[in-house]
Amino acid sequence: MKTPKELKVKPIKNGTVIDHISANNALKVLKILELPSQETGVTLAMNVESSQMGSKDIVKIEGRELASREVDEIALIAPHATINIIRNYEIVEKGKVNLLDEIKNIICCSNPNCITNTDEPVKTRFIVLNNEPLILRCYYCERMMDQSDVDTQFQLF
Template sequence: MKKELKIPRIKNGTVIDHITAGNAIKVLHILGIPKTSTFVVSVAMNVKSRMGKKDIVKVENREIDPKEVDKIALIAPKATINIIRDYEVAEKYLVKLPDEIIGIVSCSNPTCVSNSREPVKSRFKVICKDPLRIICYYCEREPEDISERII
């Protein structure tokens, strides 16, 4: 039997699959949808999968950029990025958490040097990957809700 898709097939674009259930909204936010992007997007939430539930986001006619992939890794560490070309999965890769997170999360400490007028990029050390915990390289403050602090 042919696999049934919850969302119609797309010709070209990106499928972000295996998103932590409930986090599709945050992925849309990272992609700038709907604020700065008018691409056609389909979302499926709480879809049954091999390991419990997941969310899926499909964006037509847009291939995702590496900076967005790094942000998605923070809120959906098991996500796969599938680049669709002519209806087929042309490329597939897993998002990856780096050991250091530079320039994509802001420090929650208002007096941190990374929040001053100095041109210092925010920088965090990953101290635990699952569940994700990070501390500021400069002031060692740990943000309470990482997803709220994605720049």
């Protein structure tokens, strides 16, 4: 076990650490996971130095073990995220996130004329054409979106 001073976040006894989140995306991760940032036991570290990524964000969730499958959708904005399950201060499991074939209801379509951007109650739906680099196609209007479109269309509030 590492000594606490080596950890970029305060150690947790049991729970989940989501590491290697692309810098500044921790709040988007919470939104995708539908975790309120004021929830007890949720801690964020943003713009932490990383040898692999330059800088990164970390989300720590005390008292809850999230299965990789539950968090797959965060690959949309944090493709290199690692999921560390902590029991009694030790990492007992490490997983990666994988984008699903379809992304529903997380981001808006960049086409202002898309049916999902009208008053019709149509939820957004994108087909994942490629993971890296990210390429999505709107199921309704066929608009193609890349990572920067996704980042722009992600509505945090």
